[in-house]
Amino acid sequence: MLRNDTTSARFRLALAALLFATLPFAAHAQTPVWPPKLVRIIVPFGAGASPDIVGRVLADSLQTRHPGTNFVVENKPGASGNIGTDAIAKSTPDGSTIGISLGGPLAINTLLFARLPYNPDTDIAPITLLTQLPSVLAVPTSLGVNTVAEFLAKAKADPKGLGYGSIGVGTLSQLCMEAIGQKAGANMVHIPYPSSPAATTALIRGDVQVACLPAIGVTPQLATGAVKILAVTTAKRSPFLPDVPTLTESGIDVQSDAWNALVGPGGLSKDVVATINAEVTQTLAEPAVIEKLKLQLITPSPTTPDQLRKRMADEKALWAEVIKAAKIRID
Structure with missing residues (x-):
């Protein structure tokens, strides 16, 4: 009887050792294999x-x-x-x-x-x-405004509503402009374009009076003097445009x-x-x-x-x- 107990104990120890030895391989098998081919x-x-x-x-x-x-x-x-x-x-x-x-x-x-x-x-x-x-609120220099406050005053004074460009219906560029208009109580007319470059071109030509567009689409045009950036739409000033105020700083509580x-x-x-x-x-x-x-x-x-x-x-x-x-x- 003692011999059988001893054999059984040895078997259990051997089995436990075998299971312990395979644990690292089991854990490795559960690690996700990514990326595939x-x-x-x-x-x-x-x-x-x-x-x-x-x-x-x-x-x-x-x-x-x-x-x-x-x-x-x-x-x-x-x-x-x-x-x-x-x-x-x-x-x-x-x-x-x-x-x-x-x-x-x-x-x-x-x-x-x-x-x-x-x-x-x-x-x-x-x-x-x-x-x-970051996106920016930009206007053609020919509009004759230098701040968000001046732009909003001009927008509210226009009974027909200033035209704003966007990169499409329902895009962030439209929603940002609609939010600005709603907050300021100014009516504006939406003119959608198929892309950011097209909307920027319309801004330069004066086909629209304002647009909220990706900063990278507008900043290359600053050197020409044809457009002016009034504000960034982010919650904090952009490290790429540190001298440009946010919309919130400019008195309009809109973030995008x-x-x-x-x-x-x-x-x-x-x-x-x-x-x-x-x-x-x-x-x-x-x-x-x-x-x-x-x-x-x-x-x-x-x-x-x-x-x-x-x-x-x-x-x-x-x-x-x-x-x-x-x-x-x-x-």
Whole structure:
């Protein structure tokens, strides 16, 4: 009997040792394997737009760190970013497809379209905020105003309403101008353009009297003397335009932050999300990446997935009343 007990005890010890020895391998097997051999980065906007620029900078950095993987940027523009964002939402949730989107397709468009082909709350997995970039309130020099207060006085005095340019119906450039008009009690006429360069050209020509546009589209024109920047739309002064006041400083309580975010399909596991988040956060801290983005007046701003989810909800809450008051609909 004693011999059997001893044999049994030895067997249990041997089994325990075997299980202990395999634990590191089991833990290793559970670690998400990312990136796979091919990673598609979908951008719901055209080449040259800020999400595309950020996507290509990101892809280049990840490619350098992971030479065994091909990182491919795919542009899928259309429907205010909905087409590309829908492609992200409907992709296989294994980390092989991620994408760059922004406040429109991830939040604001739920207020503008009767129905979307995806639900940002359930079909999209937030990974991290990527970058932020300032927009500016700009006027043609020929308008003869030098401050926001002077512009608002002129706008309120015009019974027909000054014309403002934007980069499309429902875009941040329209919402910002509508919010300014609503806060100031000034009527303005919306004139949409297909792109930021087109809207900037209209501003230079005096075809419109004001526009809220990405700073990078306006700043190159300052040297010509044809346009003037009155304010930045961010909560704080931009490090790229430190001498330009914010709208809030100028007496009009409107804030509008343009941002890009990295997202995946809704079924993406938390482990894979965490792995990609860590990789991208490392990328955004690289000096070379920071310098490339700086040339476009873009600031890296990585966050946790939960912080990005909150940012999406905050964006929708911020513009809901503006959209309702202006009766803006796309479909």
